[in-house]
Amino acid sequence: MGRILPRDFFDRETETVAREMLGAIIECRTPEGTAGGMIVETEAYVGEHDPACHAAVGRTKRTAPLYGRPGLSYVYFIYGVHWCFNAVTREEGLPSAVLVRAIEPVSGIDLMRSRRGPKVQGVNLTNGPGKLCEALGIDGSMNDLSLQKYPLVIRAGESLLDEDIAVGPRVGITKAVEWPLRFVIRGNQWVSRAGSR
DNA sequence: TCGAAGATTGTCT
DNA sequence: GACAATCTTCGAG
Numbered sequence: 542m543g544r545i546l547p548r549d550f551f552d553r554e555t556e557t558v559a560r561e562m563l564g565a566i567i568e569c570r571t572p573e574g575t576a577g578g579m580i581v582e583t584e585a586y587v588g589e590h591d592p593a594c595h596a597a598v599g600r601t602k603r604t605a606p607l608y609g610r611p612g613l614s615y616v617y618f619i620y621g622v623h624w625c626f627n628a629v630t631r632e633e634g635l636p637s638a639v640l641v642r643a644i645e646p647v648s649g650i651d652l653m654r655s656r657r658g659p660k661v662q663g664v665n666l667t668n669g670p671g672k673l674c675e676a677l678g679i680d681g682s683m684n685d686l687s688l689q690k691y692p693l694v695i696r697a698g699e700s701l702l703d704e705d706i707a708v709g710p711r712v713g714i715t716k717a718v719e720w721p722l723r724f725v726i727r728g729n730q731w732v733s734r735a736g737s738r
Numbered sequence: 739t740c741g742a743a744g745a746t747t748g749t750c751t
Numbered sequence: 752g753a754c755a756a757t758c759t760t761c762g763a764g
Contacts, residue, residue: 584745593745603760621757623746640745671746714745 542566543697545689551611555630555637559585560724562628562639563706564698566647569677570691576649576677578667579698581729582642584711585722586627588635592716596636606685607636614693616674616684623671626679628688628695642712642723643668645731646676653677669733701726 546565551558560583568577586594595604595617606615606629615627615638627638644667646653653666653676667673674680679693688695707727710719725732 586745595745598761601760617745618759619744620746621744621759622748625745627745642745669746711745715743 546612546695546697548610548612548687548689551628551630551688552632553630555585555587555639556722558628558630559583559639559722560706562641562695563724563726564701566696566698567626567641567644567677568648568694568696569679569683570693571678573678574649574652576646576652578644578646578648578673578677580641580643580695581645581726582732583724584640584642585724586638586640587722588631588637591637591720593711593714593718593720594637597716604636607638608634609685612688614683614686614688616679616681618681619671624674624680625670626674626677626683640670641673642670643725643731643733644673644677645729664731668731 562580562583565580566577567580589596596607606613609629610633611630613629615629616624619625627640629638631637646667657666657676667676683693686693705727707725708721709723711723
């Protein structure tokens with residue numbers, strides 16, 4: 542298993558971090574056990590000038606971690622049903638983050654299956670922001686934590702070539718949808734398909 | 739204090 | 752493909 546990505550890794554251009562997070566391993570340790578997966582899909586949210594970013598409406602109690610140090614987690618509850626996990630990037634005062642939209646299970650797969658339920662099969666285990674959070678056991682208690690220590694860490698994975706990475710418009714939002722800030726591993730079957738209709 | 743909207747998912751048609 | 756579920760946050764009254 543690779544080294545834990547240092548805080549410096551996140552203290553760069555958000556698009557760069559989003560691109561290089563592909564292939565990295567996210568690992569979550571809970572009392573029930575440890576589960577981890579390779580990141581195969583990310584989206585960049587780049588500050589107050591990005592109308593789709595939560596920070597576009599200004600600093601609130603909810604978006605406070607976005608304004609914090611690079612390398613923090615930002616976990617938020619959406620639609621009253623699902624959690625979404627982000628890694629905060631850039632220096633303090635510039636609120637941007639990378640949304641992890643899909644992972645490929647690597648470890649603790651039985652644990653993920655038991656959390657997601659017996660009916661869930663195949664790629665449905667983790668091919669969406671809400672799904673991967675449930676599978677890994679991420680919830681509100683994981684918000685605003687350092688990603689350099691447990692329970693939640695991101696480890697270096699295999700390095701990818703440019704031709705392994707596809708860039709496209711973001712998914713599931715209503716503002717600035719056409720901005721090419723979505724990064725996926727080309728051809729990976731675990732990539733989320735939400736919104737690709 | 740109330741109403742509206744949201745970086746989604748599961749289920750039904 | 753369409754729609755409901757369900758909660759947190761924000762802005763208006």
